[in-house]
Amino acid sequence: MLFSEFVQHIPKIKDLELPGEEAHFKMAPELRNRLLKDLRLKEVNPRQAGVLALFYPDADALATLVFILRKTYRGVHSGQVGFPGGKHEREDRDLADTALRETEEEIGVPRQQVELLSPLSEVYIPPSNFVVRPFVGVTYETPAFKLQEEEVEDVLEVTVKDVLDDSNVITQTLTTSYARAIEVPAFQLNQQVVWGATAMMLSELKELLRQVL
Numbered sequence: 001m002l003f004s005e006f007v008q009h010i011p012k013i014k015d016l017e018l019p020g021e022e023a024h025f026k027m028a029p030e031l032r033n034r035l036l037k038d039l040r041l042k043e044v045n046p047r048q049a050g051v052l053a054l055f056y057p058d059a060d061a062l063a064t065l066v067f068i069l070r071k072t073y074r075g076v077h078s079g080q081v082g083f084p085g086g087k088h089e090r091e092d093r094d095l096a097d098t099a100l101r102e103t104e105e106e107i108g109v110p111r112q113q114v115e116l117l118s119p120l121s122e123v124y125i126p127p128s129n130f131v132v133r134p135f136v137g138v139t140y141e142t143p144a145f146k147l148q149e150e151e152v153e154d155v156l157e158v159t160v161k162d163v164l165d166d167s168n169v170i171t172q173t174l175t176t177s178y179a180r181a182i183e184v185p186a187f188q189l190n191q192q193v194v195w196g197a198t199a200m201m202l203s204e205l206k207e208l209l210r211q212v213l
Contacts (some may be wrong), residue, residue: 001213003056007138010046010055012117012212018148021202027077027185027195046124046131050098051085053205054114058157065163066143067156068106069192081189081193082198083134084109095133107155108146112138119203125197134201139170153204159188162208197211 053164058064072079086102088095096119100111120134145155162168172186172193185203186195 003063023198027199027203048088050095051083052099063160069154
């Protein structure tokens with residue numbers, strides 16, 4: 001899909017009801033779903049984070065969504081694919097500001113070039129005790145990505161066509177923070193496996209895209 005066509009329709013997501021957990025649970029293992037259903041967030045006092053699902057025209061003018069591949073490090077999200085974003089800091093006005101600041105820091109897209117369209121449903125991440133609020137945004141320029149060397153290994157540029165392609169939904173055997181060798185629903189995108197909280201967020205976003213495109 002050409003970006004010029006995409007941007008005529010994507011603003012309509014602002015008017016849609018968010019599917020929330022119904023979409024999230026499609027991309028989470030049953031064990032995790034049970035854990036989340038029984039969770040009382042106030043009791044675990046989670047930290048807050050904001051991430052950005054950023055759409056833009058790629059070099060071929062196709063509507064594209066960017067992910068980051070995190071560096072390998074000693075931590076629960078080592079080497080994983082995710083959306084740019086991170087922890088809420090005191091200087092951030094709100095979580096949308098967090099998502100914009102972190103995106104600029106991690107992949108070099110200036111916040112003033114991003115038009116925010118809509119928040120998505122928050123997702124709780126048990127291993128790191130974060131509640132993450134995703135936001136949908138667009139930039140009308142093809143980004144010249146500049147990666148934060150300490151945290152970002154690479155960017156993953158995925159066309160909207162591939163996001164919507166159901167054949168890219170797979171099941172992978174993975175070891176997670178709460179179970180070993182379990183079957184996990186995931187997205188296979190550009191030879192990378194997208195799973196966990198990012199897959200849950202992407203599942204909701206995919207349902208919204210289907211309604212407006």
